[in-house]
Amino acid sequence: xxLADEEKSILDxxxxxxxxxxxxxxxxxxxxxxxxxxxxxxxxxxxxxxxxVDAGLEFAEKMADLGGEVAVPTSLNPSSIDLQRWKQYRVPxxxxxKHKRMAAAYLKMRATPTWTCAPYQNxxxxxxxxxxxxxxxxxxxxxxxxxxxxxxxxxxxxxICAAIxxxxxxxxxxxxxxxxxxxxxxxxxxxxQMFENEAIYPLLGYLFGEIAGDQIAAIRGIPQxxxxxxxxxxxxxxxxxxxxxxxxxxxxxxxxxxLEMCLHGSKPENIYDITPKLIEQAEDRLWAVKSDAVDLVxxxxxxxSPAEFIQLVQLIKGxxxxxxxxxxxxxxxxxxxxxxxxxxLEDLTDAGIMVFTDGxxxxxxxxxxxxxxxxxxxxxxxxYCFSQSGLDAAYASIKDCVETAVRGKICRKESPWRKK
Amino acid sequence: xxxxxxxxxxxxGYCVVPGIARGEVLTTSQPISFWGGVNPATGxxxxxxxxxxxxxxxxxxxxxxxGKGSSTGSLxxxxxxxxxxxxxxxxxxxTEPILATGPIVCxxxxxxxxxxxxxxxKSFQMLQTGQHVTVNAAEGFIIIHN
Numbered sequence: 001x002x003l004a005d006e007e008k009s010i011l012d013x014x015x016x017x018x019x020x021x022x023x024x025x026x027x028x029x030x031x032x033x034x035x036x037x038x039x040x041x042x043x044x045x046x047x048x049x050x051x052x053v054d055a056g057l058e059f060a061e062k063m064a065d066l067g068g069e070v071a072v073p074t075s076l077n078p079s080s081i082d083l084q085r086w087k088q089y090r091v092p093x094x095x096x097x098k099h100k101r102m103a104a105a106y107l108k109m110r111a112t113p114t115w116t117c118a119p120y121q122n123x124x125x126x127x128x129x130x131x132x133x134x135x136x137x138x139x140x141x142x143x144x145x146x147x148x149x150x151x152x153x154x155x156x157x158x159x160i161c162a163a164i165x166x167x168x169x170x171x172x173x174x175x176x177x178x179x180x181x182x183x184x185x186x187x188x189x190x191x192x193q194m195f196e197n198e199a200i201y202p203l204l205g206y207l208f209g210e211i212a213g214d215q216i217a218a219i220r221g222i223p224q225x226x227x228x229x230x231x232x233x234x235x236x237x238x239x240x241x242x243x244x245x246x247x248x249x250x251x252x253x254x255x256x257x258x259l260e261m262c263l264h265g266s267k268p269e270n271i272y273d274i275t276p277k278l279i280e281q282a283e284d285r286l287w288a289v290k291s292d293a294v295d296l297v298x299x300x301x302x303x304x305s306p307a308e309f310i311q312l313v314q315l316i317k318g319x320x321x322x323x324x325x326x327x328x329x330x331x332x333x334x335x336x337x338x339x340x341x342x343x344x345l346e347d348l349t350d351a352g353i354m355v356f357t358d359g360x361x362x363x364x365x366x367x368x369x370x371x372x373x374x375x376x377x378x379x380x381x382x383x384y385c386f387s388q389s390g391l392d393a394a395y396a397s398i399k400d401c402v403e404t405a406v407r408g409k410i411c412r413k414e415s416p417w418r419k420k
Numbered sequence: 421x422x423x424x425x426x427x428x429x430x431x432x433g434y435c436v437v438p439g440i441a442r443g444e445v446l447t448t449s450q451p452i453s454f455w456g457g458v459n460p461a462t463g464x465x466x467x468x469x470x471x472x473x474x475x476x477x478x479x480x481x482x483x484x485x486x487g488k489g490s491s492t493g494s495l496x497x498x499x500x501x502x503x504x505x506x507x508x509x510x511x512x513x514x515t516e517p518i519l520a521t522g523p524i525v526c527x528x529x530x531x532x533x534x535x536x537x538x539x540x541x542k543s544f545q546m547l548q549t550g551q552h553v554t555v556n557a558a559e560g561f562i563i564i565h566n
Contacts, residue, residue: 021528028524029517032436047491053460053499059529135491155494155521172517214516243488243516387456387467 001030001169002037010165018068022161029158030169039131039170041151044074044163045119046111047135048156050363051080051095051102059157060105063164068109071166075114075123076106077136078303078330080363082356083115089356090368111163115358116332118232118302120147123332128254133168135159137239138232138302138380144246146231148254150174153245173245177264179255181248184268185211187221188275194416195223198230199397202379203282204274205234209242210282211272218248218262219274226252229308236302237379276417283415286382286395289373292410296371296391297321297401298361300330301378306338308398312353313344315402321352322408326371328364333357353405362388375410377401429564431543436515437523438558439535443508445551446480448472453489454496454522463505481555482507483547487519497522501532509555510536511562513544537562 003011011027013020030038048056081099082089091099107113114123119134120142126132126149134140134151135158143149152172154162162168172178185208194200208219231252238244247253248262256262299312312329321327329348331339336357339345348355362384374393376382385393396404396412403411448471452458457467463478477500487493500506501522510523515538523534535557539547547553552565 024528025521025524028437028527029520032520032524033517048495050492052492053495053502055460055499055502056495058502059498059525062529137491153491153518155491155518157494157498157525158517158521161525384456 001027001035003027007038016067018063018066019164021063022068022164025158025161026165026167026169030171033169033171035169035171037170038167039174040167041072041131041133041162043072043124043126043132044070044159045077045134045136045139046074046106046159046163047077048160049077049079049102049106049115050360051099056156057098057102060102060160063160064105064108068164070110070163072163073124074111074163075119076111078115078117078360079103079358080360082359084358085356088354089359089365091365092367095365114332116303117360118305118332121305122334131174133159133162138236140245141235141239141247142232144173145235145249145253153243179216179246180264181216181218181262182269183212183215183217184259184271185217185219186271186273187219188273190221190276190417194276197397197416198227199377199415200279200417201226201230202233202237202395203279205237206241206286206379206383207274207278207282208234208247209238209240209244212242212244214243216246216248218250218256218259218268220250220259222249222252224251227307229305232302233379237383240380240383279417280419283395286379288382288386288392289394289410290392294373294375294404294410295325296374297325297327297405298374298376298378298381299398299401300328301361301376301381304329304331304335306335309335309339309344311398312402313347315399316348316351316353319351319406321405324408325405327353327405328361329353329355330359330361331355331357364389375401375404427566429546431539431546431562431564433511433537433539433543433560433562435557435560436520436536436538437527437534439509439533440554440556440558441481441509441533441535442554443479443481445483445547445549445553446472446475446477447483447547447549449485451486451488452484453487454493455490457489458496458500460496460499461503463500477507478505480507481509481511481553483511483544485544486512486514487516491518493518494521494525497534498526498529501526501530501534506534509557510534511544511547511555512536512538513541514538
């Protein structure tokens with residue numbers, strides 16, 4: 001790799017040990033993937049903020065102690081827990097201290113405490129074409145596909161290194177030639193009525209990820225009327241079922257206004273169809289519950305937006321969550337403050353819904369909450385729930401989630417794509 | 421190298437992360453996700469859907485085609501190294517940045533080496549569970565000792 005004098009000087013340790021370690025890691029990765037130089041990024045989103053294993057804590061604390069400080073605006077993914085309402089979230093005190101140490105290390109490095117997995121809706125938001133370094137799979141897919149910013153799928157720890165240096169190796173999705181779609185996925189026989197049920201979008205995303213795997217694909221047939229939160233659900237699902245960093249949604253992705261644009265003028269190498277039958281099968285794969293008993297309902301994976309809260313408060317109006325069910329919604333602190341001001345939070349609380357900030361529902365404290373089965377409006381949550389907590393989960397529309405929570409047992413209205 | 425070993429086979433590979441390691445081969449044709457797939461405290465494969473379920477990766481020359489899954493995999497490899505439960509080396513057909521990040525950070529942070537080497541499909545098939553091998557990633561070869 002060609003390094004500038006300043007970069008060589010960092011490697012010699014002239015800007016401290018944290019910068020030396022960070023740049024050494026970036027240069028090794030760059031050499032490995034054939035990058036010729038480093039490029040500047042305007043911002044970073046760090047994924048490695050959950051306290052999960054001690055190595056992550058050691059890394060963050062040591063980098064902070066060695067004088068590591070972010071060189072560019074840097075947002076933070078969720079903590080594992082609600083750092084403020086940890087008591088209500090039943091976080092055992094011995095684990096709490098490690099979560100707090102983790103948070104302190106990132107603040108010491110001067111990162112912005114966004115504590116959110118949807119940094120593209122609140123926080124430090126990039127523009128079209130901007131070079132950025134983001135971790136968190138759903139955020140990466142959203143940034144590349146919906147905003148048209150440019151980031152690779154940065155691994156935990158690499159994101160911290162990028163933040164400290166403000167640069168990354170120039171390779172992968174930072175370069176126009178590597179953003180070309182090779183595969184085309186077509187939406188076939190899906191009617192306007194099916195698209196009206198917003199639960200279809202995460203299912204389409206889930207199928208997209210399964211089909212695309214680690215390849216870059218274009219998808220044709222997503223209606224222009226799609227809402228931004230549906231795109232969020234699509235990207236989160238796609239990045240959980242496949243190694244998806246960039247989805248070209250024809251007519252929606254800024255650099256894919258036409259199919260020709262994202263194929264860079266060539267023909268697709270493979271073409272696949274997504275049909276109502278495939279959607280039904282995907283829905284079945286995300287339905288792991290074995291009976292109609294459910295005692296946990298989860299929303300906010302990724303973190304809920306104001307629009308999603310408005311929909312939720314309308315659905316729960318005049319109803320109450322059943323005494324046998326716990327209903328959690330996760331969001332960030334900004335949205336929480338807004339719904340507190342406009343009274344939505346009070347209505348939700350009165351109805352028995354618990355709203356948390358900062359945390360990740362997939363990392364709930366297993367020692368203190370004991371559930372039999374979960375229902376969620378997130379295909380990503382449903383996909384990861386069992387491997388993360390041993391709990392069976394079912395994916396459904398938010399309408400069905402609310403009905404289920406109110407009745408205290410599974411309510412599943414026929415999805416329009418299911419054969420009667 | 422050693423005397424008294426009659427058959428020694430040398431396979432050519434390509435360096436991903438440099439280093440030299442010796443160990444017993446543990447091979448699978450399935451991809452591995454370190455996050456949600458390997459227990460970072462014990463080194464045991466904990467994904468019940470994986471064919472290596474309940475086998476330990478600790479100290480093994482772990483042979484699998486490519487990595488998959490979440491970007492947190494790098495952190496799990498770092499924790500495995502901290503707990504001395506990491507594989508001795510990793511052999512792939514294809515290595516993506518997320519998988520490579522763990523061993524790279526490990527080298528600079530803990531000063532521990534987990535070499536990664538990749539092979540073509542045909543050479544990859546020559547490695548069998550139970551073989552004793554030396555991986556020399558920097559020079560791009562694997563020696564099968566028996």
